[in-house]
Amino acid sequence: MKSISEINEKIRAGTAVVLTAEEVVKMAREQGVRETAKRVDVVTTGTFSPMCSSGAFLNFGHAEPLIRMSGVKLNDVPACAGLAAVDCFIGATELSETRGMEYGGAHVIEDLIAGKKVHLSARSYGTDCYPRKSLEAEIGLSDMNQCFLFNPRNAYQNYNCSVNTSDRIIHTYMGTLLPHMANATYATAGELSPLLKDPELRTIGIGTRVFFCGAQGYVAWEGTQCFPGYTEYEDGVRSYSGATLALIGDMKKMSTDYIRAARIYRYGVSMFVGVGIPFPVLDEDLCAQLSKGNDELFTEVSDYSVPLRSRPVLRTRVSYRELRSGTVEVDGKKIPTAPMTSLKKSRDIANELKRQVQAGEFLLTEPAAKLPLDTTKHVLHALDDPQ
Amino acid sequence: MEKSVKIQLSFHPVDTEKPLVHTFAARFGLMFSILQADISPDKGGRLVLDLSGEESAIEKALQYAAGQGVDVRVLSRVVHWDDKVCVHCGSCTAVCRSRALSLSPDTAMLSFDNARCVVCEMCVKACPTGALTVELSR
């Protein structure tokens, strides 16, 4: 048994033993979980995946004469200006009014982080205290006040593998799915994926410090649609899914090495978000979870040609090892697989986080509050809902 | 002048028996490699070849093929992969059926084997970062 503060003492002294999730899987197989739990202090994870529920709060600073912006566009991408005078929120998936799916909020965010200037166009109805009615400016990140990413839903614990059983090609947020199950896509970094490694959220909570697109960010809240749960298979093995995180972090400290805009054909714009979480190896139980490899982590195969709330599940248990092998078997058919999550970038993040912890630049945190494990899932009843 | 071109031959159902590719080699002295073959006798189909040899011999061979009722298209566009823009997500590998694009099992990085590319351009649409583009070949 170790505590987070003991581990932090070791990090400060430069004596903490830090491994990436891939390395700990290997070590536990060679030396056993008990020995691994004794020797290792911190395990780092990483993921780099399109995460649509992302966006940034920006504060432009005040102009002369003053303006209370009621409509804001950045490079022709509308931002939400329904906040105070010069605050806005730009959502990653918002599309440009002139370029459509070619360019969106995610590209504005990437351009700003890359150090580029963007064109701000603001409108107002004018008030006695804020008389100006329009404003145009070229602004970069360093010209603005606080700019922070606030992503309501990131780091999905687990995600299904997608196929298309119809006879036409479909373009989805899981990529291009060929007819007659000619391909399958999946979107989780498997054994490197943060929330699969502490599936019951023992050590992650509100205030947990995380690697967030190159900056040190924090868990702000449970993510939207955070419904932690698990499926228990006949042999007693559990497959966890459903947890998500709302993350916050300083855009000015981020790097385009770890955050990039994504254009998903005929779907729209999304954002590749790089997230890494360091886990304290508190005890053997946690170490056993942290050491779970791709052959012990599972997801299901769903049919994306059925655009319903619950899509047909074609296979209930498929391991990440199988998905990574290049093919997945469904109904006796071997289907080529392709990831949407960059394993290369996920590894880079886990390695960079490892380096930062080893160097004493990144300390672990005791969560300020636990994340709820018993959230209730609501669905939306439209007025025209037949049920 | 020695030259190498990528061509696509589309056959009608009855044409598939013609030993066209053999003729390319035997009569015109061309070297070829088959990049994609998708032919069946009753349906016809498609053959993508990389042909190399004397420029004039290639021209004559293509004229010969067209004269045999085969639809000949020179693939004058090439796919360009910008590894500085690429994030190695792998989305493009989902649609590349000729396996020109693949992720290395060790480094998890994308690699692009232009020789296998049949310029279907599926990957250009599927790439989220714009790392894959089509250009006119020289």
Ligand code: SF4
């Ligand atoms: S889809 Fe684009 S970014 Fe992703 S691996 Fe292929 S070329 Fe690279």
Ligand code: SF4
């Ligand atoms: S164009 Fe792209 S998808 Fe088509 S064969 Fe070439 S690399 Fe593969």
